[in-house]
Amino acid sequence: MTKRFVHVAAGVIKRPDGTFLLASRPEGKPMAGYWEFPGGKIEAGESAAEALQRELHEELGITMQEALPWVTQNFDYTHARVRLHFFQVEQWQGEPQAHEGQQMAWVSPAHHAVEPVLPANAAILRWLALPDQMQVGSAAAECVLLSQLPQQSQRGEVCGVLGPQPLQHWSASDLMLQTVRPAAVSWCGAQVQSHEQLLHAARLGLDYVWADDSVTLAEIQAWCVDGPPLPLFASTHRFPEGLAAARHIGVHGLLR
Ligand SMILES: Nc1nc2c([nH]c(=O)n2[C@H]2C[C@H](O)[C@@H](COP(=O)(O)OP(=O)(O)OP(=O)(O)O)O2)c(=O)[nH]1
Ligand SMILES: [Mg+2]
Structure with missing residues (x-):
C-alpha cells in the first residue's frame, strides 16, 4: 500500500541581505540534529500558509506578515x-528565538555552514542561490538567441548573483529529448510551454523552468496552485506590474 503524504509547511525566513534561517531538529523527533527550515505538519482544516503562521509562532515566537508560495x-x-x-x-x-530547544543559524545561499541538512532540502538550498531576475548570456540579445535557436543553446552563462557559471539552458523541444541531467554543468534549466514539460524538467532534477511567452497567465496560475515542483520563471511582460506580483502567486522570478 502506498503511504499517504504528510503535508508540511516550511518557511525560508529571509533577511534583506539574502541570509536565511535554518534550525536543527530537536531531540526526540525523527532525524533529530538535522537542519531544516522552520515549519511543521499542516493540521486538519488549515491551509499551508496558516500552518506556517502557527508553526513559526510556536517554534520561533515570530508573527509572519506575508508568505510567498514558492515550490513543493x-x-x-x-x-x-x-x-x-x-x-x-x-x-x-x-x-x-529557539522555543523548542533547537539550534538556529542564519546562513547564506553560497555558504550553508551547518550540517547535516535534511535530504529533502538539498535542491531547495541550491535553488536559493538563483536570482529572481535572470537573463541568459551577457546581453539580453543572447537570451533571445538561446531561447529561440535551440541549436545554439548548448552553453551559456547565468548572470545575476550566480556570477558566470556553466549553464545548460534547453529549449522546450530539446528538453523533451533528454533523459538525464548533464553532470558537468552547475545549473540546468529549460524553456517550457506545457505542464507536461514542466513535470519532465522536475523529473530530470533541473534547477528552473522558464514559462515562455506562449504560456498564458491562467496557465501559470494553474501550475502554481499546488506549488511548482521547481523554481518557475515567467516572462517579464507576462507581469507588467513587476516581480512582486509574480512572486505573490508562486513564480520564482522573471526572465528576459
Ligand atoms: N519543518 C520542516 N520539515 C521538513 C523539512 N524538510 C523535510 O524533509 N521535512 C520533513 C521532516 C519531517 O518528516 C516533516 C516535518 O514534520 P515534523 O514532525 O518536524 O513537524 P512538526 O514541526 O509539526 O513537529 P511535531 O509538532 O509533530 O513534533 O517534514 C524542512 O525544511 N522543514
Ligand atoms: Mg517543526
Whole structure:
C-alpha cells in the first residue's frame, strides 16, 4: 500500500541581505540534529500558509506578515512520506528565538555552514542561490538567441548573483529529448510551454523552468496552485506590474 503524504509547511525566513534561517531538529523527533527550515505538519482544516503562521509562532515566537508560495517537494523518509510546501517569508514581527530547544543559524545561499541538512532540502538550498531576475548570456540579445535557436543553446552563462557559471539552458523541444541531467554543468534549466514539460524538467532534477511567452497567465496560475515542483520563471511582460506580483502567486522570478 502506498503511504499517504504528510503535508508540511516550511518557511525560508529571509533577511534583506539574502541570509536565511535554518534550525536543527530537536531531540526526540525523527532525524533529530538535522537542519531544516522552520515549519511543521499542516493540521486538519488549515491551509499551508496558516500552518506556517502557527508553526513559526510556536517554534520561533515570530508573527509572519506575508508568505510567498514558492515550490513543493515530495520525499520518502523511512518515518514518513512528506509533501513539503515551501514559502519565502520576508516580513515578520519579532526576533526569532529557539522555543523548542533547537539550534538556529542564519546562513547564506553560497555558504550553508551547518550540517547535516535534511535530504529533502538539498535542491531547495541550491535553488536559493538563483536570482529572481535572470537573463541568459551577457546581453539580453543572447537570451533571445538561446531561447529561440535551440541549436545554439548548448552553453551559456547565468548572470545575476550566480556570477558566470556553466549553464545548460534547453529549449522546450530539446528538453523533451533528454533523459538525464548533464553532470558537468552547475545549473540546468529549460524553456517550457506545457505542464507536461514542466513535470519532465522536475523529473530530470533541473534547477528552473522558464514559462515562455506562449504560456498564458491562467496557465501559470494553474501550475502554481499546488506549488511548482521547481523554481518557475515567467516572462517579464507576462507581469507588467513587476516581480512582486509574480512572486505573490508562486513564480520564482522573471526572465528576459
Ligand atoms: N519543518 C520542516 N520539515 C521538513 C523539512 N524538510 C523535510 O524533509 N521535512 C520533513 C521532516 C519531517 O518528516 C516533516 C516535518 O514534520 P515534523 O514532525 O518536524 O513537524 P512538526 O514541526 O509539526 O513537529 P511535531 O509538532 O509533530 O513534533 O517534514 C524542512 O525544511 N522543514
Ligand atoms: Mg517543526
